[in-house]
Amino acid sequence: xxxxxxxxxxxxxxxxxxxxxxxxxxxxxxxxxxxxxxxxxxxxxxxxxxxxxxxxxxxxxxxxxxxxxxxxxxxxxxxxxxxxxxxxxxxxxxxxxxxxxxxxxxxxxxxxxxxxxxxxxxxxxxxxxxxxxxxxxxxxxxxxxxxxxxxxxxxxxxxxxxxxxxxxxxxxxxxxxxxxxxxxxxxxxxxxxxxxxxxxxxxxxxxxxxxxxxxxxxxxxxxxxxxxxxxxxxxxxxxxxxxxxxxxxxxxxxxxxxxxxxxxxxxxxxxxxxxxxxxxxxxxxxxxxxxxxxxxxxxxxxxxxxxxxxxxxxxxxxxxxxxxxxxxxxxxxxxxx
Amino acid sequence: xxxxxxxxxxxxxxxxxxxxxxxxxxxxxxxxxxxxxxxxxxxxxxxxxxxxxxxxxxxxxxxxxxxxxxxxxxxxxxxxxxxxxxxxxxxxxxxxxxxxxxxxxxxxxxxxxxxxxxxxxxxxxxxxxxxxxxxxxxxxxxxxxxxxxxxxxxxxxxxxxxxxxxxxxx
Ligand SMILES: [Zn+2]
Ligand SMILES: [Zn+2]
Numbered sequence: 001x002x003x004x005x006x007x008x009x010x011x012x013x014x015x016x017x018x019x020x021x022x023x024x025x026x027x028x029x030x031x032x033x034x035x036x037x038x039x040x041x042x043x044x045x046x047x048x049x050x051x052x053x054x055x056x057x058x059x060x061x062x063x064x065x066x067x068x069x070x071x072x073x074x075x076x077x078x079x080x081x082x083x084x085x086x087x088x089x090x091x092x093x094x095x096x097x098x099x100x101x102x103x104x105x106x107x108x109x110x111x112x113x114x115x116x117x118x119x120x121x122x123x124x125x126x127x128x129x130x131x132x133x134x135x136x137x138x139x140x141x142x143x144x145x146x147x148x149x150x151x152x153x154x155x156x157x158x159x160x161x162x163x164x165x166x167x168x169x170x171x172x173x174x175x176x177x178x179x180x181x182x183x184x185x186x187x188x189x190x191x192x193x194x195x196x197x198x199x200x201x202x203x204x205x206x207x208x209x210x211x212x213x214x215x216x217x218x219x220x221x222x223x224x225x226x227x228x229x230x231x232x233x234x235x236x237x238x239x240x241x242x243x244x245x246x247x248x249x250x251x252x253x254x255x256x257x258x259x260x261x262x263x264x265x266x267x268x269x270x271x272x273x274x275x276x277x278x279x280x281x282x283x284x285x286x287x288x289x290x291x292x293x294x295x296x297x298x299x300x301x302x303x304x305x306x307x308x309x310x311x312x313x314x315x316x317x318x319x320x321x322x323x324x325x326x327x328x329x330x331x332x333x334x335x336x337x
Numbered sequence: 338x339x340x341x342x343x344x345x346x347x348x349x350x351x352x353x354x355x356x357x358x359x360x361x362x363x364x365x366x367x368x369x370x371x372x373x374x375x376x377x378x379x380x381x382x383x384x385x386x387x388x389x390x391x392x393x394x395x396x397x398x399x400x401x402x403x404x405x406x407x408x409x410x411x412x413x414x415x416x417x418x419x420x421x422x423x424x425x426x427x428x429x430x431x432x433x434x435x436x437x438x439x440x441x442x443x444x445x446x447x448x449x450x451x452x453x454x455x456x457x458x459x460x461x462x463x464x465x466x467x468x469x470x471x472x473x474x475x476x477x478x479x480x481x482x483x484x485x486x487x488x489x490x491x492x493x494x495x496x497x498x499x500x501x502x503x504x505x506x507x
Contacts (some may be wrong), residue, residue, distance in 0.1 A: 028429070031428055033412075033427060034413045034427035072386050105425065139457045141460050142452075143431070144450075145451070151426070152443050155443060156447065156452045212447065214447060215448020220454075
């Protein structure tokens, strides 16, 4: 089970998941960018000694390429971590709400990922994990500028708090660019589905703090929460407006998308994400009944490239992949034809 | 690189757009990016490129950095030039090695210069208390500005209490 996918959280009609990530480095050891292989093992050992029962440590070198990609698709690790998989590792707890990336851009990146709008809870979990590691590991910390990170964009708190928001109505009504510009102006970054440098698909936006220095963790999270509360309200208002003015058109769009997902035999990832966005909106507006948000999360995650192949048990070409994806989605929606 | 839209200003916003499953790279200046709603609708901002562009603009500033004098970190061997290329520091000592140039860059990226958040236990009790006093003093200043005198009095007591904690020998 993966908590953010299979569990429910507050405001999950708009906010799919909340995440807090803390970047940490071990004193006196070069950052991963300048690290030789022998030393990366030393970091593994330090982390292994600091974690307790209930956590699984996996060196990425011992995993298959498919499994590594699945971890990315579940948002448990960043695409960046698997680029240098021979020198990196991941620690996971049982419900995968805590993951620790080892030797990504920094030695240690503690990540807490929860369903819905739960930033305070996510910070609490990450903070406690950080306290636990700190008992055994001596962090690189500077009195003036805080936690030292490989990229100066993370220095200070080393914290990136983010939410994954589904904003279809703001996109349809073309308010989204104004909302995102406003978010940008007050120091928030907006990114695509897999974080840095990835495109927005299925109306999913990852919104996070840009600055990490000069504000406390609580302030940063408070600021993001305030802005997101407003964006959630704006998205709900836009949905209400669409319903009030274009109910039949909106229903038509949602039912058509459902019809395609329920029946299609060939589905590309891009098309699938587009259609799932409509389904998610339909569920949030109670137009589509008998589907819950977990099921949509599951479809969203399982229809990604590596997941489809994992399900098939072998690597597939694009054509076979699209066929397998369509089958998977039909089954998940209860169509066994 | 020049902005693809106006061909006048430097492109600082680099976006990837997917149209009919085709990836297209678009490079715009900040102004054109702001005006172009279509592009913003489905594009992320790339923080790495953002950083690189800040570094570029520092390099292009009229105050030319002294290129002959190469700055290098003794601990990990990272040269400042390499850091500018890859946007990553090699070790925690790089912060000290590049102390002439880094603070300006950090100020530009972060808008601040001083950490006010969590402090690890390894940093020592004394630093923790000192930091906390600094934070409380800042808060106190704000309270006085906004005339929240009751809260200000509370904060002052807290500061006094912390200041009277005996210093640990470490
Ligand atoms: Zn331009
Ligand atoms: Zn260094």
